[in-house]
Amino acid sequence: MATDKRSEALTAAGAILLLSSLIALLIQPPLQILLLLWRSLLAVVALILILQALRLNTRNAAVVYLDALIVIAAEIFLLISPPDLLISPSNLGASFSYRLLAPSAAFIAGVLILKDAINMLYGFGAKAREVLAFTLIRGSAVLAVLILGGIFSVILYNGIGAISVEFLTEPHRNLGQEGGIVTCIEGTMWLVLGAMLVSAPLGIGAGIYLNEYSRSHTLNRMITISISCLNGVPSVVYGLFGLAFLVSTVGISLLAGSVILGLMNLPTIILTTQEALRAVPDSLREGSVALGATKWQTILRIVIPSALPGILTGLIIGVSRAAGETAPIMWTAVTFTPVYVNKAYGIVPDVYQPVNNLCYHLLQLIYFLGAWDVEKRAWGTALVLMGLVLAMNSLAIIVRNHYRKKIRW
Amino acid sequence: MPFIYILNIDKVFILHNDFWDCMSVLPPALRRLPERIIESVLLITAVTSIVLMILIFSYLIRESLPAIYEVGVLNLVLGEKWHSAGNIFGMRPLIVNTLLVAVLALAINMAVGIPLAIYLAELSGPRSRAVLKPTMELLAGVPSIVYGFLGVIILVPYLGNTFDMLTGRSILAGAILLGIMFIPSITTICEDALRAVPTEFKEGSMALGATRWQTIRHVVLPAASSGITAAVLLNIGNIIGETMAVLLVVGNIARIPTPIYDVFDRGATFTSVIAGEMGEVAHGSLHYHALFAVGLMLLIIVSILSMIGDLARERIRRRFGGY
Numbered sequence: 001m002a003t004d005k006r007s008e009a010l011t012a013a014g015a016i017l018l019l020s021s022l023i024a025l026l027i028q029p030p031l032q033i034l035l036l037l038w039r040s041l042l043a044v045v046a047l048i049l050i051l052q053a054l055r056l057n058t059r060n061a062a063v064v065y066l067d068a069l070i071v072i073a074a075e076i077f078l079l080i081s082p083p084d085l086l087i088s089p090s091n092l093g094a095s096f097s098y099r100l101l102a103p104s105a106a107f108i109a110g111v112l113i114l115k116d117a118i119n120m121l122y123g124f125g126a127k128a129r130e131v132l133a134f135t136l137i138r139g140s141a142v143l144a145v146l147i148l149g150g151i152f153s154v155i156l157y158n159g160i161g162a163i164s165v166e167f168l169t170e171p172h173r174n175l176g177q178e179g180g181i182v183t184c185i186e187g188t189m190w191l192v193l194g195a196m197l198v199s200a201p202l203g204i205g206a207g208i209y210l211n212e213y214s215r216s217h218t219l220n221r222m223i224t225i226s227i228s229c230l231n232g233v234p235s236v237v238y239g240l241f242g243l244a245f246l247v248s249t250v251g252i253s254l255l256a257g258s259v260i261l262g263l264m265n266l267p268t269i270i271l272t273t274q275e276a277l278r279a280v281p282d283s284l285r286e287g288s289v290a291l292g293a294t295k296w297q298t299i300l301r302i303v304i305p306s307a308l309p310g311i312l313t314g315l316i317i318g319v320s321r322a323a324g325e326t327a328p329i330m331w332t333a334v335t336f337t338p339v340y341v342n343k344a345y346g347i348v349p350d351v352y353q354p355v356n357n358l359c360y361h362l363l364q365l366i367y368f369l370g371a372w373d374v375e376k377r378a379w380g381t382a383l384v385l386m387g388l389v390l391a392m393n394s395l396a397i398i399v400r401n402h403y404r405k406k407i408r409w
Numbered sequence: 410m411p412f413i414y415i416l417n418i419d420k421v422f423i424l425h426n427d428f429w430d431c432m433s434v435l436p437p438a439l440r441r442l443p444e445r446i447i448e449s450v451l452l453i454t455a456v457t458s459i460v461l462m463i464l465i466f467s468y469l470i471r472e473s474l475p476a477i478y479e480v481g482v483l484n485l486v487l488g489e490k491w492h493s494a495g496n497i498f499g500m501r502p503l504i505v506n507t508l509l510v511a512v513l514a515l516a517i518n519m520a521v522g523i524p525l526a527i528y529l530a531e532l533s534g535p536r537s538r539a540v541l542k543p544t545m546e547l548l549a550g551v552p553s554i555v556y557g558f559l560g561v562i563i564l565v566p567y568l569g570n571t572f573d574m575l576t577g578r579s580i581l582a583g584a585i586l587l588g589i590m591f592i593p594s595i596t597t598i599c600e601d602a603l604r605a606v607p608t609e610f611k612e613g614s615m616a617l618g619a620t621r622w623q624t625i626r627h628v629v630l631p632a633a634s635s636g637i638t639a640a641v642l643l644n645i646g647n648i649i650g651e652t653m654a655v656l657l658v659v660g661n662i663a664r665i666p667t668p669i670y671d672v673f674d675r676g677a678t679f680t681s682v683i684a685g686e687m688g689e690v691a692h693g694s695l696h697y698h699a700l701f702a703v704g705l706m707l708l709i710i711v712s713i714l715s716m717i718g719d720l721a722r723e724r725i726r727r728r729f730g731g732y
Contacts, residue, residue, distance in 0.1 A: 028571070086573070093579070093666075094572035094673035130622035137532065140524040144592055145541065147521075148548050151559060205454030213448055214455070223455055225716070226462040232643070232715030233465065233708060234650025236680050240704040243687070244468045263461055270458065296447050317550075324552030327652040327684060359554045359653075366554075366561055366657060375562075382555050393550040397543055 006048050010117035013045050017110030024103035031102060035078065038106045042075040045113055052120060060124050067112040074105040159383025162376045168384075171338035171356075176365050176374050181381055183338045187254075187355030188323055188388070190341050191333060194258025194351070195322040199265040200315060206266075207273025207311075212299055231267040235327040238264045242332035254341070255351040257333020264328055265318040272317065276310020277303060309403035313396045320392035324385070326359035334360040358385045469705040476698035485702055491663035491677070493686060498699040500706060502663045506676035507649060510583045510659065513672060514648045517588025518595055519641065525592065526599035531625055549593040557657035560586040565658055572673060578660035580676040586658055587648050595644045602636020603629060635721045642718035646711045652680040661685045679707045 017038065024034055046068050053064040081098060088095030115132060122128035170180040206223070214220045242260035250256050280303050288298040304311070335354040342350040358381060365378040477485060480498055488499015529541060564586060569577030606629050614624040630637075660675025663682060667674075677685070683700050690696045 091668050092671050092673055094574050100571055126620050130620045133622045137524040137528050140521050141528040144521050144525045147589055202454045202457050205451045209451035209455035223458055226459045228715055228719045229462055229712050230458055232646045232711045236652040236683050237704050237708050241465045241468055244472045294444055296444055320550050326554045362554050366558055382558050385552055386555050389550050389552055390547050393547050397546055
């Protein structure tokens with residue numbers, strides 16, 4: 001019984017060490033109190049470890065002795081090293097200060113202690129290894145959630161202060177130090193709309209052809225290969241392509257940007273359309289053809305309506321990707337000078353003019369960060385951009401989940 | 410004709426019947442004409458992707474040819490210096506830096522992403538899954554420029570402060586940012602691969618008395634290995650091709666760090682060089698063409714990676730039927 005109590009105490013000590021050292025590494029508070037905690041904890045823990053090891057068989061005891069040794073080493077390091085210790089390897093561009101080394105020592109000790117404690121609690125067997133592995137997996141899951149949740153909350157927290165009516169309804173002035181981002185929102189919307197006008201017909205058409213019509217295996221294979229290649233093409237290469245292919249003929253313009261963004265979205269839309277069409281059971285098609293419908297009638301009135309949620313999901317994902325990409329439009333469509341989109345008859349935009357864009361605006365503000373006071377507006381722009389893209393993505397997820405529950409073949 | 414359906418269902422139904430009735434008096438060869446036209450239009454849309462692929466390659470090759478002629482293939486790819494002011498264009502520093510960033514980023518990415526995938530596929534309860542899964546999907550959509558912004562505002566000062574660096578901008582900063590950025594994508598694909606492993610495998614292993622962890626380690630992970638390989642390859646492609654985030658934090662100095670493992674040095678990857686320098690380069694100069702050559706190199710590497718990834722996926726499909 002006593003053994004179990006000691007092991008539990010060890011587990012708690014290990015967990016405390018891990019957490020406190022991680023916090024110390026991340027936030028870097030003054031170390032005095034933490035040092036006191038670590039020094040006392042490590043001394044006690046080393047003692048318990050050695051006591052525990054005496055009861056174990058030789059092989060397991062050796063491991064625990066080794067760990068105890070390392071813990072003692074960490075303790076000695078924490079006790080004797082001066083607070084202004086600075087290790088700077090001559091050939092590295094960085095140096096490691098006490099602020100970094102002390103928590104690291106505590107961290108390593110914490111990991112080892114936790115490992116031994118779990119091993120002792122579960123008797124060094126397969127069960128102990130399972131608990132260890134699952135603890136690690138759960139730990140990294142928690143870590144990932146913290147990182148990712150942190151990203152959301154940091155942007156929300158800092159960005160919300162910059163949002164105001166003025167910010168959302170006025171163009172920027174004075175290199176983005178004053179005014180708002182309305183021209184950027186407008187430009188982004190037109191770019192996205194243009195991109196969808198290019199990619200939706202092409203992508204959906206190609207998806208339908210590949211899934212419903214194509215009989216030639218070679219052609220299918222070739223198209224599939226080129227789609228998967230296109231899917232991997234980096235966005236900056238699309239930018240280069242647009243620069244070489246379009247800018248020489250139509251100039252830096254809304255048209256060039258839309259076409260490039262549309263082509264970039266093409267593989268995504270083809271793949272999601274194909275997937276959605278594949279999910280429609282053949283019995284529906286056969287029933288329709290048996291009633292005398294032609295192939296196109298079947299596709300238009302039976303297959304596409306059944307696959308519509310999937311196709312829609314692909315389109316929405318395309319919208320959010322087009323709204324969030326910077327590299328393809330940097331040299332093909334945007335300008336930093338505030339411009340409204342000129343519209344003939346109030347709706348038809350002038351496609352030969354450059355536009356503002358949220359991503360590019362944010363990029364310029366980041367470049368200005370040190371020189372001018374734009375940080376607050378940069379946070380605001382980031383929040384609006386992220387809000388726009390995430391709203392689109394959540395819409396896609398909702399559409400998909402809604403129909404996934406509803407449709408049963 | 411057929412597309413009129415969309416406008417008015419009732420009326421069009423009649424229209425459509427009339428239309429098809431009048432078609433039936435035509436000779437059989439003409440009767441199928443509208444169907445043929447539609448099919449060929451769809452064929453054209455399908456072929457667009459092949460054409461686009463060819464266009465991208467040919468334009469990049471065409472624009473980089475002058476640089477290849479002037480500098481020579483070997484000098485361009487393996488040259489030791491990238492120094493745009495002196496018109497010296499060798500990609501070796503870029504290759505080394507890109508490799509460093511990619512390897513480190515992948516290590517971070519896999520260390521967090523794969524355990525997370527195992528958690529989602531094997532351990533999580535329905536409630537934590539219901540929270541985690543949409544969060545992952547949402548995060549996959551966060552624009553890269555936003556990650557770059559966070560990197561500049563938070564990560565770079567943090568690293569600079571922690572490691573007493575001149576500036577925090579470094580290969581390490583780029584790697585950490587990219588590693589975090591692509592956690593959702595590797596997790597999603599790995600989870601799919603893990604879930605594709607038939608339940609019978611797991612039940613068989615458990616029935617033989619293996620613990621859950623032993624089952625995961627010796628049955629589920631090996632069975633899903635090709636899926637995980639595909640995910641990793643895809644992620645290498647993503648990491649190498651990502652632009653905005655890396656441009657803002659990597660430091661943009663194209664030199665090989667000495668010693669080579671000095672990740673605290675500033676660097677420049679393929680993408681950061683293109684994005685950083687293309688804005689201010691004279692159209693048609695050697696520098697312009699050299700940047701296109703960098704783009705071509707990037708395109709070739711990424712295409713090869715995505716082909717291999719595709720083959721790996723194909724293998725899963727053959728092994729387990731469905732993914």
